[in-house]
Amino acid sequence: MGLIEIDCFDRPIARRSRICARAGLGPTLAGRAATFVHRGSAYRWRSIALLGLASLSSIACAAKRSQPPEQAQEANAESPSAEATRARKPTPERPAVPAAADMPFEQGANAARPAAKDWKKELIGLPETVLVGTDVTPLAEFLSSAAPIPKTGIFRSEQGGASAQVRIDTASKGSTLTREFAEPGTTAQIKRYDSLRNQADGVRLSGKGVEVLGTARGILVLEKSSGVDGIPDSLWIVYEPTSPNKSAKGAGK
């Protein structure tokens, strides 16, 4: 911006004003600064000071342009040219965007889309390993195949000594996740998580004490306080999709 102003000082004043106006700089101020530059060395120090002012003014203009339309209009209220522009093209008022947590699944997904690139950064601080069957593998292997979590579904997992099942329902109002875990000869331990929030384009569900990630293979569930020995808070667990009629093997046998 500053470079444009300096470049235009050796041109006629009318052209200078046009260029300055295009650059978002007040034509009067820019013209005056240029005049001081041309008058001689006595005024050089003042011209330098005014050039600084001109630069500040251009920065302020740029900042105004980057503001939301409503705020920018308020800020430009004193400027007649801005008023004239507003009269020609009235800016439509944008509707207020509700938080993702208050929205149904689809709207939440759409609203979260701009931030979807950064959702992986939000996993910092959470465990970085995943239990797949009886093996522990890095979470990074799954993040590359992240996929939206189905709105409803039953998912199953088997460790060496237990089977577990997760039921997800995000289609109805108030998303829920119900986990059922059973070792052979013991009663199933059931825990339900309510009010899950949809995040990151539907790839992540988050709630109090639980995190869910969608992948091409199934879902990863992290329970921060499962109350079950076989479900540690240091591992994500892979649950793969299953048919609704298939129950957990060995549960409560």
Added chain:
Amino acid sequence: MVRRCEGFSRSRARIRPFRAIGCGRALRQPDARGRSAFQERNGLTADGVVGAETWKALKAHPLAPAIAQYRVGPQEMLADIAAPYVGATEAAGNRMGDDARMREIFQADDLGNADGTTDGYAWCCAFVSVCVQRLLAISPVYPGVRAPRVASVTAFRTRWAPEQRCLIFAPSSPHVPHRGDIVVYMFSHIGIVEGTGSGSLQTIEGNTNEKGSREGTTCRRKQRGLAEVRCFIRLPVFANSC
């Protein structure tokens, strides 16, 4: 008062190593049942006192030379018992199929279905149970230990092992895991240690899988890191024969 407390904790610290090998109670209050049972089996007077005749019988036991060859302890035999099961594979859906070894595993616990079948559940703990049962049946050094018939990893760790006065220790403890220990993982899984390296273990596990597949189907050797381990369980060799 303070001095007394310190002395008390010092004496507890002295007792701890004995407890660790299962001797604590036996030293102070000898339980002769196991020794009596051994004497009875070998046609000796079942008085629970390990005299010259009992020592002679112990040394003459067919497994005595085999036990003596183990470097770290007679628990090592557990790994030898587990080794022939490597390769035993379930039929689909945790069913025993035609494999005799799978039948043996699924009959090692007290679970049974209403239709008379005894399979259809996650069986890694049943595999460890069958190995321990076989060890206790052939080895003379575990006379007071009741054989496990447990299919639940949690029940094995929190009920059976403490009841038998097994040494249960975490990877971070001063105890060093060795061949023949039982390893319990952070998740619901259990196996038998076959070898140890720096920060890693070689194990034999039931109902496990190739790396990356979801569901366990077979008995395999696995390489494990200590970070995955919740605790080790060591059978109390001297629990009733100190």
